[in-house]
Amino acid sequence: MPHILVLGGTTEASLLAQRLAEARLPATLSYAGRVARLRSQPVPVRVGGFGGVAGLTDHLRRERVTHLVDATHPFAATMSGNAIAACAATGVPLLALTRPAWQPEQGDDWRHMPDIPAAVAALAGPPRRVMLAIGRMHLDAFAAQPQHSYLLRLVDPPEVAPPLPDCHVIVDRGPFTVAGDTALMRAHGIDLIVSKNAGGSGAEAKLAAARALGLPVMMIGRPPLPDRAEVHSVDEVLRWLHGADLGV
Ligand code: 3Y8
Ligand code: NAP
Numbered sequence: 001m002p003h004i005l006v007l008g009g010t011t012e013a014s015l016l017a018q019r020l021a022e023a024r025l026p027a028t029l030s031y032a033g034r035v036a037r038l039r040s041q042p043v044p045v046r047v048g049g050f051g052g053v054a055g056l057t058d059h060l061r062r063e064r065v066t067h068l069v070d071a072t073h074p075f076a077a078t079m080s081g082n083a084i085a086a087c088a089a090t091g092v093p094l095l096a097l098t099r100p101a102w103q104p105e106q107g108d109d110w111r112h113m114p115d116i117p118a119a120v121a122a123l124a125g126p127p128r129r130v131m132l133a134i135g136r137m138h139l140d141a142f143a144a145q146p147q148h149s150y151l152l153r154l155v156d157p158p159e160v161a162p163p164l165p166d167c168h169v170i171v172d173r174g175p176f177t178v179a180g181d182t183a184l185m186r187a188h189g190i191d192l193i194v195s196k197n198a199g200g201s202g203a204e205a206k207l208a209a210a211r212a213l214g215l216p217v218m219m220i221g222r223p224p225l226p227d228r229a230e231v232h233s234v235d236e237v238l239r240w241l242h243g244a245d246l247g248v
Pocket of ligand 2: 007008009010030031032033034047048049050051052053055056071072073075076077078079080082135196
């Protein structure tokens with residue numbers, strides 16, 4: 001009997017969950033438990049860490065997982081590394097469902113940054129009005145550049161005041177729209193956007209808005225990951241699953 005474990009937290013993971021439910025394939029969608037409200041899903045959901053590689057290895061064995069699909073965000077490097085190690089330890093087949101990195105288009109003004117510390121260092125200089133669209137987990141790093149006026153977009157209201165003396169918080173979850181992001185940047189007089197190269201459609205509206213307004217974007221590159229089998233579409237995941245002996 002197959003049991004597919006999907007590591008989620010992205011638009012693509014939700015789309016995959018929908019297709020697995022339609023195909024009546026036994027699946028569980030897993031979240032880290034980062035935010036207060038999770039999108040409802042058509043398959044059973046589990047929330048919270050596994051407890052590192054050992055915890056995930058035990059989970060795969062205890063839950064008799066037959067296939068693991070890592071559909072986490074490209075910046076969820078720890079989770080993805082743990083999945084590779086746990087699948088190597090247990091022999092459970094692993095497939096990553098990822099989004100191609102965004103590429104700059106005609107009219108874009110991107111400054112490529114290798115990682116978040118490099119983006120923070122590049123913010124040295126006179127005060128600017130910065131849209132920091134990277135979520136909550138890395139805000140502390142930007143306290144090193146307190147001179148800017150920051151527009152923060154978070155999924156949940158912050159429990160503690162962000163470590164930035166001049167910041168305005170918007171509580172909103174994607175997917176976002178170009179019109180909405182353009183209006184937001186205009187209303188706040190934004191002159192620089194900081195973004196992770198998440199890929200996919202849920203977060204890309206801000207890039208089109210920046211292009212329309214002629215604003216520069218600091219684009220933070222993805223953390224390196226060990227090699228693993230990787231596809232970019234839900235259809236390819238389903239072909240992989242049907243290619244394997246699902247016994248259904
Ligand atoms: C908990 C719960 C779906 C999934 C939707 C996608 C699209 C909207 C855009 C901006 C960028 C950001 C952030 C973002 C987007 C989708 C997708 C995506 C970026 C949810 C979700 C969880 C998370 C975790 C959250 C992080 C944060 C990152 C906000 C769900 C809504 C900035 C990444 O407050 C926190 O602790 C938030 C933490 C990790 C990154 C960070 O470092 O703060 N995502 N986002 C998942 C879990 O618990 O496992 O899926 O319903 C999911 C989505 N967020 O089904 O529709 O697929 O990327 N999420 C980034 O890309 O830069 C917002 O504001 O422009
Ligand atoms: P991370 O740094 O790679 O993960 C840190 C720890 O969180 C992992 O070691 C694991 O804990 C737990 N974890 C992460 N994803 C999990 C999942 N899907 N199910 C169960 N446990 C999980 O990951 P992150 O950047 O914090 O991202 C957390 C979640 O938010 C992921 O599901 C990711 O897809 C989603 N997300 C992240 C971003 C982003 O920018 N990072 C953007 C959008 C969505 P244990 O070691 O205890 O198992």
